[in-house]
Amino acid sequence: MNHEFYFPYNVKAALKNDPPGEWMPALPEGCIRLSSGYPASELVPSNGIKAAVSTLLEEEQDLPLHYLGSPKMPRLKQQIQNRLAERGMKVQEEELLITAGACQAIDLIARALLDEKVVVAVEAPTYMEALEIFRNYTNQIISIPVDEQGLRVDEFASVLAERKRLGLVLPRILYTIPTFQNPTGTTMNEQRRMRLLELSREFDFLILEDDAYGELTFDVSPLSLKALDREGRVIHVGSLSKITAPGMRIGWIAAERPFITAFAWFKKDLDHSFAQSAMAVFLESIDLEERLKKLKGVYQRKCTLLIQSLEKFFPTSVTWYVPKGGYFVWVRVPGVDTSALLPLALSAKVSYVPGKYFFSNQDEGIEYLRLSYSFESEEQIEKGVQILGNLISNHLKNHLS
């Protein structure tokens, strides 16, 4: 049977754009995972969730296991609304959709707002899963560079003006991770945020703000785009994955009601009543503020150690951004193809993500790599960076000689 025959043209194109499976190789046993954007094991509240599940099922028996779920379901929404409100985002119940993580959120937004005629603007580099999702809907993706202060909004303004002058289709959506960006760890400064919102009015586009890391700030960070938005142009995506447990698959979209109605319409996995009810009970059982404080302390220490290790073990030609929150450090290794180096690193039992995966045009990422300090212990971080540093030094020596 010729299976290809049954796929419509756009699906065939999507599958061809990103052949499934062309992604990071499997990590060897015992590998130091500097590639993984996972929360630290000791910060994943397994006891708290165990207790929440027990409480929930003792109190409500089968209720949370049905389609409709427990009366606690609306409380999860309320808890998220409260937290958003504390961060300056006033969101009504009808303006919030719970999703199975941020990835599903981005996919639903793409499903409802993109087709092959729509132009999407993304940061370069950006979150590779988001890139993958957009490519499933359109080939018209334009990349705008990121520097130490986040998205180059000035450059984006020039691109918009130039496209307008030339009569080209303007982007309808900009996808940005303004705070502790994945992969660069950088944060868009406040002036750029204000200018970006101005541009969205002037050139009539929507802003998809991915705020997965926004809570994990080491000191202060600017208000979210959603909090600064006065026009309803920002579609805000958040997640509990980085601050509780990714395996619970709880994320959300906050946006104006007509958008939420459309996103909800295309969400066909229904409410995950068990996971959502359990999360509601868990959140009620803790002081979230305290939890966040603890998380920030741990991640800040790990981040500092990673940076110190880079200074200690990496050749002086290597540069990086120092993040003020989040999970990642973005490293430039001049003269090294980080994809080609990866098998050596994996043999030495350290992983990282080669920069190419974060770019629409993969060539732009050749000299970069993403390190994550979130998952491994301080000891392993130091050891991993040392191994990588040696590898890179040797590689550069061999290359120069």
Added chain:
Amino acid sequence: MNHEFYFPYNVKAALKNDPPGEWMPALPEGCIRLSSGYPASELVPSNGIKAAVSTLLEEEQDLPLHYLGSPKMPRLKQQIQNRLAERGMKVQEEELLITAGACQAIDLIARALLDEKVVVAVEAPTYMEALEIFRNYTNQIISIPVDEQGLRVDEFASVLAERKRLGLVLPRILYTIPTFQNPTGTTMNEQRRMRLLELSREFDFLILEDDAYGELTFDVSPLSLKALDREGRVIHVGSLSKITAPGMRIGWIAAERPFITAFAWFKKDLDHSFAQSAMAVFLESIDLEERLKKLKGVYQRKCTLLIQSLEKFFPTSVTWYVPKGGYFVWVRVPGVDTSALLPLALSAKVSYVPGKYFFSNQDEGIEYLRLSYSFESEEQIEKGVQILGNLISNHLKNHLS
């Protein structure tokens, strides 16, 4: 802001086809739910799942709460493969995709195989959520009637031949619930199954087999289409919702590998590692065969009682199919618009689903209603049918006088 402006044409069309919210009214407090296709409360294994979660998190701590999940994840797949094998469906690991329930499974299949040029054939009546999903992708839906022996395969053959003669586009997919169909409760007999598979070869279409109720047979039922398929034309959708707990959101697709690759590609909510790991541990802790035996016994008793109550309390003009498994009884009430009657029934605190929702052309469903015996107790079923019977008798009297 004009939100509509930002939706592509096909999304606007989908939202217009099925205006969100035009669905069953809310049920009053204390209503006897003969509308709900939920498992019976006492059959939802809340203690078993509580124990499974405790075991899992004590043994593995944070592991099942991460993205990758517990080493138990592959066991869930293995358990489903084993069960499918016992039912004559030999499926390799790469031919199986775990989904968040059957609804997400159907949506993923639609996402990968449909566009506005594709013709889909459905049963009339059929599962309304599936209809809704197909309409999000194409307007070309043709309906084939169902009788006591399931889909009228002879009629489908005539439609196919006629469309071919006229040079019309042939359906690329047939969606069927061959066993204990939703809403009619009927089962496609074996001759029709064989003939349908022949037709799929002759006219080159795929069969989407929704087998959500297939395990709940009161005596014997024919082999699934997937088990009878020799060509890889059947895409089989199953679910644990009806036999364990819908709130866990565990379903699957079994199909040839290139299809599974495509469906997996468009599944962006990732694996639900916590729910899937917990379900794996739960299934290991029970004897599924025993569990199914118990379920069948309970549902058969309830079904018998519902049928007896219909005979006792409904006017003689009313007819129905006697199901041999599943959750539903399909009732025809000649001369009554079941949609118009619903508010009266809800005032009297009994619910059912009006037939119109199950038809692409809603007018065909006016005189029908779907009753579910799965959720309510035997006492409530009898009471509910009595109330409905009185309502219908009065309505018919008033109408005739």
